[in-house]
Amino acid sequence: MSFVGRVGRIVLVLVAALALPATVAVVDTRAAFAGSYTAPPPAPSPLPAPPAHDPTRRTAVVVASTQGAAVSDALGAYEALAATGAFNVYLAAPDRHPLPLTGGLDVLPDLSFADVDQRLGGAAPDLVVVPAVPDAATPTSRPVEEWVARQWGRSLVVSICNGAGVLASAGLLDGHRATAHWTRIDSWQQAFPAVDWQRGQRWIDDGALISTAGVLSGIDGTLHAIDRLLGPAAAARAAVALHWTPRPVVQEQHTWSPADAIVALNAGFRWDPPRIGVLLTDGVSESALAAVFDTYGAQVLATRTVALGAEVAQVVRSRHGLVLLTRGTVADTAVDRLLVPGGVVPRINGGPAPELVPARGTDPFDAVLHDVAAHVDVPTARWVARAMEYPDADLEFTGPGWPVGLVARPFLLAAVGVGLVAAVGGLRRARAKVSA
Template identity: 50%
Template sequence: MRTVPRVTVTVLGFLLAALALPAGLGALTATSAFGERYAARTDGAAPAAAPLRHDPAKPTAVVVVGEYGAVVSDTLAPYEILATTGAFNVYTVAPAGHPVPLTGGLDLVPDLTFAELDRLLGAAADVVVVPALPDVGESTSKPVGDWLNRQAAGGSLLVSVCNGAAVLASAGLLDGRPATAHWLRIDGYEDRHPAVDWVRGTRYVDDGDIITTAGILSGIDGTLHVVERLAGPEAAAKAAQAIGWRHYHAGTAASLVQAHFRPADTVVGLNTAFRWDRSTTGVLLTDGVGEIELASVFDTFGQSLAVSTLAVGPGAEPVRSRHGLKFVPRADPSAGELDRLMVPGARAADHRYLGLETVYPHRDPGFAFDGVLQDLSRTTDNATARWTAKILEYPADDLTLTGSAWPWTLTLRPLGLAVLGVLAAFGLIRIGRRAPRKP
């Protein structure tokens, strides 16, 4: 048997020592970062849903949230667009009525449970929007899949946003159909759901009674297309203008350059694994705030994995958004655990809490995500802001970003840990060599 040369063993040992500390500590930090995105509240708060107004003369559109939450922009952007038109009854629905966490810890009280919606309408909803759910493909998502099948059988127009396509695919609703999804996950879905004809390079795919959209903010284009179909192109154009969406194309899906993971995108790994000093931004919830304005803060920071968010409000009392959704803050702004305070809303009043730096990202006109991405760049770096825009599928090339080009301090952390691991291994070898040998 050929023996492995001692020098090879030594080199491999030092290599493993160099990797051990960065991998071990990075894994702990990454687990914490991903766990924060859908962390459920622990105080047991369960306020009643907001009162509903229902006009039987209007079609009803619903946005589904799962038992364990949903991506915040996938949920709130379609909701605001549909509500802005005034042409629909628009509700959020869930398997149960308790608050559910949207990305970043924004707790939404669903308007209706599935059973309550069925009793209200006595039939399927006209439009069902399906966002990405954190438990897609798991047994806990089965009630959602079963309910979606009943809605489809009743004639609903199903609209998936981003990885909501996986929810439809898991329910068997996309077999034999063309569909799209987020660029980062579509290859995996192609392997997992081979009966679906997965399409790349477009913001949405219209297959009649099912519309699927690409990543996150591509859901805006898909929802505007729904408005086109059911309320007319003029209503869609007005809705796009109302939310500041500059990328609306009437009648057809805007082309989309299919994204791929590039070397600069490794910044997300640095943020996830080695940003040990992740700051906490309090997000002040106020009555009348726009749904997309809220989504822009929680999703930008949440997708960056560089900043933690905490929904706050005076007395942690529930608030109502511009179109009537109910949200429940998790803490009072004076809780003492915040590094700064962000106040979403173009109409937000001035607020001051215990000397906290207060940021108003929507004071300047434009799409709600612009100011938040610029703030992310300023407080972290341009690479993080550009990665986040890429994940959001938001065309941000014309944004002025004023942060540093790259997070060099973060880059040095895994390198420093690798050097420390090698030195530790070297020290152990020296100690071993000096230890007296038994006769």
């Protein structure tokens, strides 16, 4: 065989080894990430009444796009603000219809943007929080950009995670210092070079704007905004209400590492991910909900979450009155585990034994990260902590290590690909001999 022929055969073997696992990984990864946001159920009829407005209180608005918002970004800020008792806190969107949050939690916005404007009589809210939205810097997020732009300079604005992309797309961050999630800040810098993007900081106070890094740094940025508007005592009380330990402003700047291969393995090769039911109960803490739906539903990429009611599909009210929508009941939905975020475990019929997570009086994100380590594996828990920017230096996880069977799957697929090519080649040679 000639040299060119040998090189061609080697290339063919390499392509065969990579093609099958790569194709499987791409298809499964797309499905895994698509599962972070799924179409919400229909709006309840009639719509639940929006919360009452107290004109003696300040007003804070957490925005969402027509496509939804990141669950921890939105609900962490929502609960921190509501816990002060000093704000009318509204989750607002372009229209008042059900929206998906990451991980499969569906909410009904308290108000539309037009409703907010009407309630305030043209005045601006005291505080506007912009969480990450799935359509940041795209045409469908324009209504959010336009509404926030009208408040710019009149309201204190907090961007959380990739909510900074919404503001940058609107041109509001030009000339300002800002930060965003460590996995996206480089792409935002390329897209919006007029912004002074900063790394290695949990939040940045640039006057009219407080921007935060990834996900849970949004709680710290919101607490700083509370400090500015109400004082340090109010911020401290809000942190206690969330069982949250405020973190330093300066933090490690995360970068991709070899250990992050667990993300590709989970997304691309977990072919039968466990389904976790999340039981919604009246009075549930917003941050406890976020802890379960963001980890197991959005970040782990090896599990799926579904919001369930105890006996009938229903509307549930969170601790501070946010309208939550279930997608079924425990009795009629097959799940592998049933988690109950915070609160009390109600009596239910059927399904797996309910598991309270977290226990009362504990940081829900800490508790759920340990649950991930125990029920999935420690590398996944460490990835989730980094992805959510939960400082994990002091977390001592207990659970399985690297999943050997999962690691082997792409190599087995590669071997199958090479075997198929070899079989086809052998068949062609056999046919050639017969023809000769």
